[in-house]
Amino acid sequence: MTPAADLSTELARFAATTRFSDLPLDVIDAAKKSLLDTIGVILAASGTEPAVRPLIELVQGNGGREECSILGFGGRVPASAAALANGALAHALDFDDQTPWGAHPDSSVVPTVLALAELKGDVTGQELIAAVAIGQELFIRLRRNVGWHMDWNLSTVVGCFSAAAAGSSVMKLSAEQTAHALGIASMQSGGTMELIFGTGSDLRGMYAGFTAQACVNAVLLAGRGMTGIRNLFEGEAGHFRVYFKGEFDREKMLQGLGREFHSGGMLYKYWPAVGNAHTYIHASIELMRENELTPDDVEEILVHVGDFQQRMCSPLDQRQAPGTLVDAKFSLPFLVGLSLAKGSMRISDFSTEALKDPVVLTLARKVVPVPDSSYDWTAKLPDGKVVVVTRDGRRIERLGSLVPGSADRPMTWDELFDKFRDCASAAAKPLPDASIVDTQKAIRDLESCGSVSTLLKLLD
Incomplete structure (x- = not known):
């Protein structure tokens, strides 16, 4: 098998070459909704989930370069530490979005791209939208086309690749560098469903933080020249053989890649529960x-x-x-x-x-x-x-029929605005009403934003 034959090469090429102009309108809309929704549930978790406190205290206590923001609490820490904190908050309430087939891409994708965008400093709204859409698309294609037996936690096992691809897009890595980032991120691909099925553990609510932290590091390391795993997915001991018993559909994973998108159907939760x-x-x-x-x-x-x-x-x-x-x-x-x-x-x-x-x-x-x-x-x-x-x-x-937030009755922008307002008001440092309105407008019109820094300042 030649290096170019591995699926990681094709996925990396998609992540490195896809631009905002390639995205259908529903995919653009979904990426913006996911940004608003994920930021909102991060803010809400900061004020309502006590289990996150040890992790936040650790991140704050470790200090380091003041690169990126901890949403909800304030303060700035190194980019990977911010991704750890924000990722843990993103799933802590089980209020984050999901695909129509279950599992959660954006509790790892959004904290990853926000940290890297804040670190880079010159990321446009269109570039951020494209990065989120790339992450969502890869997550869905992988999640739908592997032989899952309720053994591995797909949100972490698959999420590390989607978040690494999204982060690579933000940092404008080449296709080769992006493939390396996927391989480096595979070091964090793990977590079994006992994490979900068991009782008494706080990890079920915070797993996305570990994924986001690892993906920020993977992207930065790939950008500095570290190499990954060439036959990452399809090698003799590759990801699909080891994790999914060799059960995967390569053809469907690649079918229409770059031309057909599935993330326009992302679902947003009406209630804070699984x-x-x-x-x-x-x-x-x-x-x-x-x-x-x-x-x-x-x-x-x-x-x-x-x-x-x-x-x-x-x-x-x-x-x-x-x-x-x-x-x-x-x-x-x-x-x-x-x-x-x-x-x-x-x-x-x-x-x-x-x-x-x-x-x-x-x-x-x-x-x-x-x-x-x-x-x-x-x-x-x-x-x-x-x-x-x-x-x-x-x-x-x-x-249960016509469930709010389901594919049969998707949440509207107005409903997401209401949800965001409730979430932002529940933060450890509640956002002022004016900031809530400005944030909603900034994300709704994100494609017109010249620098994501403008959005992030609203959340300070």
Whole structure:
């Protein structure tokens, strides 16, 4: 196999040669929405997720060159340290965007490109948009076309390559340098789904920080001449053979690359919880509203669960009374109980005190998972079915349909502006109202921005 034959060469060429003018309008729109959305959830996490504090304190305590900003907290640190901090914040609330097929590209892509753009200093809005779109496109093509068995955490195993490619675009690396950056970033390609399925760990909320930090370093090292792995993906012990048992579709990964884009369908979360739960959250909220039920009316709650959702219910007693905010966002019983109790779901519903809410916990303990293979996670995120048995013997069911933030009902710019306003107001250092409005406008019109530094100053 010659070096040019490896898939990494083709992906690197795409990342090095794609420009803003090559992007369809929906892809441009998605990249801008993802920037706004990711920055917003970073800000919100800074003020509402206590688990991030040790990492932020470490980054601040280490000091170093004042190159890039820690969003939400303020202060400047070396570029890779800023990417670590902002990346950890980006996924801490499980409120960041996702592809229609699940997994999260932008909690690693956006902190990477923001750190490198701030370090470089002369990056235009169009260049930033192109970088995000490149990262999203590569993430989707890799995620969709590997044989995944719910073993590796795709957001980290695949995310390091998409973020490294996006960062290489910001720094204008050549195709050869970009291929080297992908190889260097592979040193951070890891993390199993036990990270997601297990309980009690803060890492599930902060994994993207480690990816973003590694990708900033990979891009900077490649720019200084360090070489990567030539047969990165398809070699004898390459990525696809080792991580995915050799199950991948090279032809589909490359089909229409540079001409056809899939990132225009990025999805933005309406609620701060794992994406697989959103159909259940929606079903629960609407079931209570449509039938004018109160928590006291509920005798039992049946949730039909496929393979992935069963893990969100096991072990059941721990899921019904999660001990951390990170676990609460992955607990289907708790999320259904919260939705039934509140009739909505906001950032403020997740706090240390909320974990002890007697009404929510009582409802969570009434949740009974019903195994149902028709809700398995296959090509797309599955729907959810909730059945409430009332004290007077009624059996009321609701299927999660037309879920806000889904492909069937994507979030509009106005809805994303509302979400950003809530998030920015919850930051450790809340943004003033004027800065919130200016940031929204700056990102909405980002293609007209001569320097991303203008945007970043609004977030100080």
